[in-house]
Amino acid sequence: MLPILSTHLFLKQRLHPGLLETAARSGARGVELFAARQHFDYTSREHVMELAAWFASNPLEPYSMHAPLFPDREMGRAGAPAVNVVDPEKSRRIDAMDEIKRALEAAEHIPFKKLVMHLGEKYESWSLRTMEYATTALEHLGAFARPLGVSVLVENLTSDATTPEHLVTILEMAHLDQIGVCLDLGHAHIAPGIAEAVATLGKRIAEVHVHDNHGLKDEHLWPGDGTIDWAATLEALKSLPAAPAAVLEIGYDLNDATAAIPDRIQMSFEKLA
Incomplete structure (x- = not known):
């Protein structure tokens, strides 16, 4: 599997070439840019061009981007609504798609290939309404991304709306064959189980988010620090x-010593080899 590091690990910091160099030294072949304005400001031409220039002269690949979860610089802590493409209010759904399109436009200069997006928030319920709104969003954003050379991947969360079975239902009912899936192993470990998720999503899986937990909540731990059976996971x-x-997607709030992070990244990739 191609080793990719999500910049989610550095979410508390402005994304700069030094952090990308850390990823490269740690064995990553590419990165998944986490689109949060306080970290990677996709609305800032200066920031986008700074990173584009670095990627143009270095072998580390800008493999993918994680779509924004909030439109502000505080991850919603000041009251900004989430970027939710299945929100009951039409105006918020439109705002959410507009925010994701702003992030996608960075692909004009940073040639990432995939966009990973959420369908709603972690407690989203499953309904015909949710399926309709999800279909509309995926059709619209897929069409917007295609000319930029980007394919859209939808991620399984811990919500009822985004179980592997419901993601397959959405994609099959709407004939969205061009939309793939990012299988989040930590979310699948909570429910329904990783082997079951792999069997359900099958050939639609284009990338996996790699992190660990203890089966109860989404902790984004280093592989081996939770209860995922990694041998069985790799076999599946x-x-x-x-x-x-x-894509190694580790929590930004684990308080690891800065000097230890490169070794932990490398050890995680070795565990997956």
Whole structure:
């Protein structure tokens, strides 16, 4: 599996070339840019061009981008509504799609290939309304992303609306064959189980988010620090027709010593080899 590091690990910091160099030294072949304005300000031409210039002269690949979860610089702590494409209010759904399109426009200068997006928030319920809104968003954003050379991936969360079975229902009912899936292993470990998720999503899985937890909440721990059976997980992933990219998505609030982070990244990739 292609080793990719999500910049989610550095979410408390402005994304700069030094952090990208840390990823490269730690064995990553590419990065998934986490689109949060306080970290990667996709609305700032200066910031986008700074990173574009670095990628143009270095072998580390801008593999993918995680769509924004909030439109502000405080991850919603000051009251900004979430970027929710299945919100009951039409105006908020439109605002959410507009925010994701702003992030996608960075692909004009930073040639990432995939956009990972959420369908709603972590407690979103499943309904015909949710399916309708999700279909509309995926059709619209997929069409917007395609000319930029980007394919859209939808992620399984811990909500009823985004179980592997419901994601497959959305994609099959709407004939969204161009939309893939990012299988989040930590979310699947909470429910319904990783092997079951792999079996359900199958060939649609284009990348996996790699992190660990204890099966109760979304902790984003380093692999091996929770209760995921990594040998069984790797065996399940081997059943896929094509090996997905392995995107290491570690929590930014684990308080790891800065000097230890490169070794932890490298050890995590070795665990997945």
